[in-house]
Amino acid sequence: MFSATVSAPTNIACVKYWGKKSVALNTPINSSVSVTLDQNDLKAVTTVCVSKSFKKDRLWLNGTEEDVTKSKRFMACISGVKRLATTKVSTEGEVLVDKSEWKHFGVHVSSMNTFPTAAGLASSAAGYAALVAGLAEVFGAKETYPGELSTIARQGSGSACRSLYGGFVAWRMGKDHDTGEDSLAQQVCDENHWPELRALILVVSDEKKDTSSTEGMSTSVNTSKLLGYRASTVVDERMRSIEKAYTERDFETFGKITMQDSNQFHATCLDTYPPIFYMNDVSKSVIKIVHAYNRWKGKVAAAYTFDAGPNAVIYHLEDVADELLALMLQYFPDDKFLGSLFGSSFVNNPQAWDRA
Numbered sequence: 001m002f003s004a005t006v007s008a009p010t011n012i013a014c015v016k017y018w019g020k021k022s023v024a025l026n027t028p029i030n031s032s033v034s035v036t037l038d039q040n041d042l043k044a045v046t047t048v049c050v051s052k053s054f055k056k057d058r059l060w061l062n063g064t065e066e067d068v069t070k071s072k073r074f075m076a077c078i079s080g081v082k083r084l085a086t087t088k089v090s091t092e093g094e095v096l097v098d099k100s101e102w103k104h105f106g107v108h109v110s111s112m113n114t115f116p117t118a119a120g121l122a123s124s125a126a127g128y129a130a131l132v133a134g135l136a137e138v139f140g141a142k143e144t145y146p147g148e149l150s151t152i153a154r155q156g157s158g159s160a161c162r163s164l165y166g167g168f169v170a171w172r173m174g175k176d177h178d179t180g181e182d183s184l185a186q187q188v189c190d191e192n193h194w195p196e197l198r199a200l201i202l203v204v205s206d207e208k209k210d211t212s213s214t215e216g217m218s219t220s221v222n223t224s225k226l227l228g229y230r231a232s233t234v235v236d237e238r239m240r241s242i243e244k245a246y247t248e249r250d251f252e253t254f255g256k257i258t259m260q261d262s263n264q265f266h267a268t269c270l271d272t273y274p275p276i277f278y279m280n281d282v283s284k285s286v287i288k289i290v291h292a293y294n295r296w297k298g299k300v301a302a303a304y305t306f307d308a309g310p311n312a313v314i315y316h317l318e319d320v321a322d323e324l325l326a327l328m329l330q331y332f333p334d335d336k337f338l339g340s341l342f343g344s345s346f347v348n349n350p351q352a353w354d355r356a
């Protein structure tokens, strides 16, 4: 038996992925870009064990076994990484497993999330990224081109491809619609590029969302004209501008595009028929407070974004972190909100933060 334990952080998109070009390949209708959060905070910790004596592939998620026998996504990750497996050799040079033998090995996976599963905090992103990273470790997988492992993670969950890299990471939608080989993640800036950047995460609700991303996207693609317009006309220009802004550490532009794109994503959800509501009234008050705060500061000092759920992620720079946290605590002082305040996740900063 061989095993490996890895962890992968979640990522929060600034230009959102919403809509599939190919459901089978899990390729998107538009490119997207996200910030990978710090390993100390929101992450999946995954142990992968492989053995010839394992008769079938199995998964335990937060301690409970899930039936994965029919999960195309899970199986695509296992077979994808097995294809890149190499011969395992001991430190003394003895062949332990020839690469042709790996296909006879069963895979057991145990994964834990350090944050609410399926509540719009990209749990599948961290989960599938950790799965692919763990499999790659155990099978000694070698990419035949840069980003190949991210094409496998993408088949688990689209946003997972971006969690394989730290820093600011783009998912290029790709042009090869037959294979999806070029629909992959690419690091735009590494994790040391902007150490002052922070993400404050407000867990408005830790309940499982009622419309999954996959299901919501499919209805949006079929019914929302705004989504088609967004993919054909808006996203490419936003990608160029936000990548430049991040590279130049221009928070105002980065923040403005992040908020505009979150708003447009939720507008496409409203334009979907029947409409999908991911944000709730607390989410909307967070938006109002952030705009009031920015007006008071006379600049974009904080930028909210919401994925497929009501929880807010507020990007900001280190110098306003205390002020912003104090402001949020003043508006949401009740126990429920306080108790679910996740804390300030230090983007790319190894230092832990003491919770309030």
Ligand code: DP6
Pocket (backbone or CB within 6 Å): 012, 013, 015, 016, 017, 018, 026, 032, 122, 124, 125, 156, 157, 158, 159, 160, 213, 214, 307, 308
């Ligand atoms: C709103 O990656 O969860 O968070 O590919 O169907 O698994 P699947 O979808 P998923 O969708 C994430 C959507 C989003 C935006 C984003 O992360 O870019």
